[in-house]
Amino acid sequence: MNKKLPVYQRVIIYGVLILICLICIIPIITVISISFSTDMAIIKDGYGILPKGFTLEAYKYVLKDMESILRSYGISIFVTVTGCVLGLSFNAMIAYVLSRKDYKYKKQLTVFLIIPMVLNGGLVPTYIWITKYLHLKNTIWVMILPMLIVPWFIILLRTFFSQIPSSLIEAATVDGASELTIFVKIVLPLAKPALATVGMFITLNYWNDWFQPLMYIDNSELYNLQYRLYILMRDVQEMIKNSSISGMGISIADLPTESMRMAMCVIAAGPMLVIFPFFQKYFVKGLTVGGVKG
């Protein structure tokens, strides 16, 4: 490895990196702090990076509307799991076919895959097609199907699959294994790291999606977590109006609306921020293999 820097330069480097790390996490800490602050303190002193006072009041009010939060969690989980299972299967299957040098229509299929990467119909035709012709508006499938196939994932997977020695596949063919058996029994187990990487990207895509609901979902029963959070940001009152709190004789003015927003944000974003760092190595692995195509 190359030689060490003088001590003072290393101190500067560590200092700068620590500063950047702080800039990355302080906003997150701020939101958590606000969610535990009392509204009295917020109105008096404003938001703080550290909690001002400590109360669970905001969470208590947000969770009074447990039913709609759980429903949104349910929608987000269903969409993410379904999208991940179907997306991973379909993308991996076509990627495997493309990785096979002996596939007769390899060239045609590659072109078929590349065209959507360089040209797309855009928002307006897509919207009209999905609402007027496919009638997918206000269905859960509109949050799953249009995002299922991602050419970039296919190319990433194909790169992995091409590294599998073709002699393995040939040997299995001679043994009389069907193409599907070879794919499931031989190729997939060898490609686990690649599948994990792409699986993480797909999960992130679905879990963080709010655009599909923004375009296609009006029915509040189908709001996913991110979209519910967006609605709350737009209008805290709109959220409360429809919820069970409004029937409890509490006027909106008495609610800790400022900390409630942030509490909702923590409830919506928290679990993923705890889970994802554990899978981060797969992102890093995928990025290094997928190279610059991201």
Next chain:
Amino acid sequence: MKKRMGKAGRKKTMALTAMALPASVLLFIFSYIPIAGLVIAFKDFRYDKGFLGSEWVGFKNFEFFFKSNDAWIVLRNTIGLNLLFIGVTLVIAVSVALMINEIRSRIAVKAIQTIMFFPYFMSWVVVGYLLYAYLHHDYGIINQLLNFFGLESIAWYAKSAYWPVILTFMYAWKVAGYYSVIYYAGLMGIDDSYYEAAALDGASKWQMIWSVTLPMIRSIIICMVILQIGRIMYADFGLFFQLTRDSGALYATTDVLDTYIFRALRVTGDIGIGSAVGCFQAVAGFILIMVSNFIVRKIDSESALF
């Protein structure tokens, strides 16, 4: 014998084609048909008449857009801000990668990468909340700081002049960690013997960075930048929509093609203009991506999209 081989070959082709079918069908439905739908840019689209039944109007929809004041503002914002994002993110990500490369402790490297990756895991909605905590007029942390130093509060969500800076900062905040991982991986691939040779020649650390490290990752950097420029017509909708809270007062500096099309479709209901702008974006984007990919393939065919 020959005949049997042919039969086995056909069976194999059929089995493989069947495996490619689900993805192909979905791609056809959700990508190809909307591409064909671009024709509505040349029509007076009416919901009841549909894609095929609506009347042709030639370039009228395009004329409306390009003769309006919006065209210049929206194009300037889309291209200008994207260039700003690409440049700033590049400098930060490469600098961070170079700095991490000087750190010997594996644990420290991992910790820094994990923390810098946090923002990447967040949706733009959540990032919008974080920003709101800082920019809120009465309670926001930035205005508190301004007041602390005796300065007046600023109505951030109403003053468009600040937003190019805010958006650039937030974009870099979210993706710099991601890109620095890519560049860091490039640095890890540099063979130690280059550094040893440079050390023998008496090169200082900084000379090594200039004359060994940077040239070695130059092709990755160039390819990344060109590919990003290829997508310069496409703005990150979430960034512009969520962080600005879709505030009309900010449109002068924050309205981009994607937000403009979104509003034409869903707010003002002007499908004609929306589809014309969308068609322009698709065609200009197509040309740029093809050109940039062509250039990248000349430099480093491995890095090209296709």
